Amino acid sequence: MKIILASSNKGKIKEFQELMPDDEIIAYKTVLGDIEIIEDQDSFQKNAIKKAHSIYKKLEELDCYDIDDLLVLSDDSGISVPVLNNEPGIYSARYAGEEAKPKDNNKKLIHKLNTIKTKNTPAYYTCCIAIIYKNITYTVHGWMHGYVINEELGSLGFGYDPLFIPQNHTKTLAQLDPKFKKSFSHRSKALNLAKKILDIITIKKITSFHLIK
Numbered sequence: 001m002k003i004i005l006a007s008s009n010k011g012k013i014k015e016f017q018e019l020m021p022d023d024e025i026i027a028y029k030t031v032l033g034d035i036e037i038i039e040d041q042d043s044f045q046k047n048a049i050k051k052a053h054s055i056y057k058k059l060e061e062l063d064c065y066d067i068d069d070l071l072v073l074s075d076d077s078g079i080s081v082p083v084l085n086n087e088p089g090i091y092s093a094r095y096a097g098e099e100a101k102p103k104d105n106n107k108k109l110i111h112k113l114n115t116i117k118t119k120n121t122p123a124y125y126t127c128c129i130a131i132i133y134k135n136i137t138y139t140v141h142g143w144m145h146g147y148v149i150n151e152e153l154g155s156l157g158f159g160y161d162p163l164f165i166p167q168n169h170t171k172t173l174a175q176l177d178p179k180f181k182k183s184f185s186h187r188s189k190a191l192n193l194a195k196k197i198l199d200i201i202t203i204k205k206i207t208s209f210h211l212i213k
Helices: 010-019 028-032 044-061 089-094 102-115 186-212
Strands: 002-005 024-027 071-081 120-133 136-149 164-166
Touching: 002 010, 002 028, 010 024, 010 186, 024 028, 028 044, 044 071, 044 120, 044 136, 071 089, 071 102, 071 186, 089 102, 102 136, 120 164, 120 186, 136 186
Parallel strands: 002 024, 002 071
Antiparallel strands: 071 120, 120 136, 136 164
16 A cells, blocks of 8 residues: 655654555655645644645646555654653644754753653653545554653654663663664554554455456
8 A cells, every 4th residue: 555654753763664555655745845834733632634635636746646545544642741740742843942852852851851850760652643545544552651761762763762671671761772673663653553453454455456456
């Protein structure tokens, strides 16, 4: 299946490609070029839907693609820290500013934890995946619980991984083997649910093809 991924985040693109090796994952920039999608909604779900719809509409305008043969998939994800009023939440990617880099965001979160004199505290990741196929929208969620610490440990992964220790573990995500992380990450959980939707879509495509034939 050809899937247009509504993301320009290299870390996310690589993770989706690794999680879905049997599908053709294409970053939207490869097809549409540089398009800015403003994430101004008030939930992960609404942001994921907006990103998917923005790319889907652009693809509809192209004459070189049959929109019925394309599926658009987007995700919106982030980390929430209850003791900080669930910050950074939907602002995870731009916690330290619109042009912030992961190091900047991590530095701000560490500062916030130090301000309230907290070395570690419960936190959780959320991932919402939105799928659009034939103008029908589907969404699923996945979560990963654990806690954040006030120092960066490890060099693997991306984003807040150096600060997050998942439940029942003693190392940060940035210290764990990425292949191991796949087995319980918020994105993996959401994608496992998304795959069920993709399977249903695939079955419907095959059935429709045979009926038409």
